Amino acid sequence: MHELGIVIQVVETIEKIFKEQNLTKVDKLVLEIGEASGVVPHYIEDVYPIAIEQSFLKDMKLEMIIIPAEGVCECGEIYNLMKYNGICPKCSSKKFSVTSGREFNIKEIVAY
Amino acid sequence: MEKYKVIEIKKNVLANNDELAKKVREDVLSKNVFLLNLMSSPGSGKTTTLVRTIECLKKDFKIGIIEADIDSDVDALTISKSNVKVIQLHTGGMCHVDANMTKFGLEELGVEGLDLVVLENIGNLVCPASFDTGATKNVMILSVPEGDDKPLKYPKMFKIVDVLLINKIDAIDYFDFDLEAVQKRAKEINPDILVLPISAKKGDGFDPWISWLKNQLKGNR
Numbered sequence: 001m002h003e004l005g006i007v008i009q010v011v012e013t014i015e016k017i018f019k020e021q022n023l024t025k026v027d028k029l030v031l032e033i034g035e036a037s038g039v040v041p042h043y044i045e046d047v048y049p050i051a052i053e054q055s056f057l058k059d060m061k062l063e064m065i066i067i068p069a070e071g072v073c074e075c076g077e078i079y080n081l082m083k084y085n086g087i088c089p090k091c092s093s094k095k096f097s098v099t100s101g102r103e104f105n106i107k108e109i110v111a112y
Numbered sequence: 113m114e115k116y117k118v119i120e121i122k123k124n125v126l127a128n129n130d131e132l133a134k135k136v137r138e139d140v141l142s143k144n145v146f147l148l149n150l151m152s153s154p155g156s157g158k159t160t161t162l163v164r165t166i167e168c169l170k171k172d173f174k175i176g177i178i179e180a181d182i183d184s185d186v187d188a189l190t191i192s193k194s195n196v197k198v199i200q201l202h203t204g205g206m207c208h209v210d211a212n213m214t215k216f217g218l219e220e221l222g223v224e225g226l227d228l229v230v231l232e233n234i235g236n237l238v239c240p241a242s243f244d245t246g247a248t249k250n251v252m253i254l255s256v257p258e259g260d261d262k263p264l265k266y267p268k269m270f271k272i273v274d275v276l277l278i279n280k281i282d283a284i285d286y287f288d289f290d291l292e293a294v295q296k297r298a299k300e301i302n303p304d305i306l307v308l309p310i311s312a313k314k315g316d317g318f319d320p321w322i323s324w325l326k327n328q329l330k331g332n333r
Contacts, residue, residue: 002206002208002239005210006126009125010125013123013125017121021119027116037126037242038241039126086267094300094301105123105125106125107120107121107122108118108119108121108122109119111116111117111118111119112116112117
């Protein structure tokens with residue numbers, strides 16, 4: 001359960017941007033979360049209210065975009081790593097390199 | 113209606129950790145310090161392994177230990193009896209040590225003149241696998257009572273480590289633990305992994321482990 005620490009890092013980053021850009025209100029935060037990032041969206045939702053409660057961003061809404069975990073096999077096949085459990089559906093090899101799904105990004109904020 | 117704007121940030125939050133880990137790695141290398149990140153489940157024998165490892169190395173090398181736990185200083189007290197430099201890090205509920213905490217731990221410990229620093233990570237096979245600490249090498253311990261199915265359950269941990277120590281090998285007769293199956297499962301996930309069976313309590317198998325460490329330390333000097 002490391003989501004709280006991560007969300008606090010996110011909130012600190014937004015606070016910094018808030019000051020740098022002289023914003024008056026942040027309406028919404030958009031996060032991109034990869035399926036293979038080790039971050040569980042459900043827990044992010046759980047701890048989010050706690051993380052923003054003490055900050056001046058306490059009314060900021062949260063939107064999450066989930067990025068599928070994809071990898072490319074040594075045979076060249078690109079497939080969903082979660083769906084196929086890391087085993088290539090074409091050649092059954094377990095060797096792959098991750099092409100997407102490890103992201104955990106602050107995509108954007110909607111602000112006034 | 114108030115006028116609003118969308119600010120594109122595109123900031124990778126976890127990338128902060130990767131960048132910092134890279135700096136930590138470069139920093140310890142420039143000081144000729146070998147930083148070892150030791151990971152395992154709770155109760156696998158990390159501290160016992162560490163105590164015996166220190167005994168084998170302390171004649172030839174200067175060693176420092178960073179004990180990370182959610183709470184208590186039980187492990188730091190045990191280690192301090194070995195007469196090496198030790199500090200206790202409290203993560204305050206966090207389930208892993210990240211690069212920032214490692215950096216802080218190294219500063220508190222003071223690494224000047226040390227050859228080897230061991231970071232004893234939180235007992236957990238999940239989260240520590242996702243956060244690069246900046247260690248030169250990663251080692252994990254799997255103990256016999258935990259079972260031989262662990263590489264199947266926690267593949268990420270087995271994927272990122274350089275060495276897998278199989279501890280409590282002296283107790284193998286009492287458990288359904290298939291050593292060959294573990295080796296096969298671990299190598300399927302990580303073909304380069306070095307698997308070494310040991311008994312931290314009795315000292316079995318310590319020669320290959322200590323010689324691996326010594327080679328690493330010599331290469332680092």
